[in-house]
Amino acid sequence: MIAKALSEKVSLDTLSDYYELTKPGITLTVVMSMLVGFIIGAGGAVDYGLMVHALAGTWLIAAGTAAHNMYLERGFDGLMRRTSKRPLPDKRITEQSALIFSLSLIIGGALYMLLLVNVIAGIVSIATTFIYLLIYTPLKRISALNVFVGAIPGALPVVGGWAAASGTLFEHGMWILFGVIFCWQIPHVMAIAWVARKDYEHAGFQMLPKRDKKGMTTVLWTLLPLVILLPTIYKFYTMELAGLLYLIGALLTTLGFLYYGIQFGIKRTVASAKSLMFASFAYLPLIWIFILVDWIIYR
Numbered sequence: 001m002i003a004k005a006l007s008e009k010v011s012l013d014t015l016s017d018y019y020e021l022t023k024p025g026i027t028l029t030v031v032m033s034m035l036v037g038f039i040i041g042a043g044g045a046v047d048y049g050l051m052v053h054a055l056a057g058t059w060l061i062a063a064g065t066a067a068h069n070m071y072l073e074r075g076f077d078g079l080m081r082r083t084s085k086r087p088l089p090d091k092r093i094t095e096q097s098a099l100i101f102s103l104s105l106i107i108g109g110a111l112y113m114l115l116l117v118n119v120i121a122g123i124v125s126i127a128t129t130f131i132y133l134l135i136y137t138p139l140k141r142i143s144a145l146n147v148f149v150g151a152i153p154g155a156l157p158v159v160g161g162w163a164a165a166s167g168t169l170f171e172h173g174m175w176i177l178f179g180v181i182f183c184w185q186i187p188h189v190m191a192i193a194w195v196a197r198k199d200y201e202h203a204g205f206q207m208l209p210k211r212d213k214k215g216m217t218t219v220l221w222t223l224l225p226l227v228i229l230l231p232t233i234y235k236f237y238t239m240e241l242a243g244l245l246y247l248i249g250a251l252l253t254t255l256g257f258l259y260y261g262i263q264f265g266i267k268r269t270v271a272s273a274k275s276l277m278f279a280s281f282a283y284l285p286l287i288w289i290f291i292l293v294d295w296i297i298y299r
Contacts, residue, residue: 017087018101021070022063029284030062030157031055036288037161037177040241044299047165054121054164057113058157064105065129071098072137079203082196113164121164128156144208147189147221155181173241179232180287183225187261188280190222194264194273215268222276226261229254233287242291243298249290257283 038051070077070088078089087093093101106129114122132153139146155178162174193200193207194215200207212218233254237247260279264272 013092017092018067021067021087021093021098021101022105023066023070027059027062027066031058032285032288033155033157033181034058034161034164036291037158037163037174038165039161039292039295040177041162041165041171041174043166050117050164053112053116054161057109057117057122058125058160059109060105060112061109061125061129062157064102064107064109065132067098068102068106068133069137071095071102072133074098076141076203076205080196080199082199117164118167120167120169121160124156124160124163124169128153128160131156140205140207142206144206144211146206147186147193147208150189151182151185154185155179173236173239176232176236176239176241180229180236181284183229183232184257184280184284184287186225187222187257187276188283190218191264191273191277191280194218194268195270195277219265219268222261223258223265226254226258229257242294245297246290246294250287253283253286253290 034054035051038054039046042051070086074086074088074095077083077086083089088095088098110122110126110129113125131149136146136150136153139149158177158181159169159174162171162177163169190208194209197207197209201210208218208221209215230251233250234247236242236250237244242250257279260272260276264276266272
């Protein structure tokens, strides 16, 4: 009985470790961005069967990409307090197992998207993984430009969702949504980098605050995308892709996000950076909620 109980506990713990390897929070954000893009890109005629396939394929490739990122950065994660207890640096999963697991998800997800969704959505998903793993991940140790490069794969899932529904990459609305996520991600990452800059420096990551002791450059690149968010949010409304409910909610949310960015710009403290970081956690889900509720009411 005791041996059986211990075996079941080990099995559940192992499953939990593999699940942690997929960075569930980030993967959920990717899937939600894809879903919003799919629904709006469908133009009021949602193919729910195709949507389920797009959700499954996106989760597979996003989870695999996150897991492979953990595999690639396993040594550096072990040097940082905030990541030292992840499954690989903590030796709860072997390197070989993580490699097989992550590549299986990536390859399976890519094939799933190509065969059961459409080729364009599959190519967008593959490009997202390629940029994230082969350009952004190594660039983090070379240049602070990694923040801007990393915002590209962060914003591509909404394009992939739109492409999954429409079969095209040439609709303006998808690129407006891409712009929203791109602009959101920069202050989001800047805030995290400021809060955890000692950790990043210790591990050798070239995040912007490392060479910006007074924080003025960090503030510039925090506030500029926040300001650009306002006309970007408004443009989505003027294209008649969302209604007044979305516009009011999204503009107020963006102004709130900008407020915390300005507070960080004035104070440049860890506390103000944390406030901005938590505001960024709330921002994107709120924007998606406003878009989806507006779509449900007016479509």
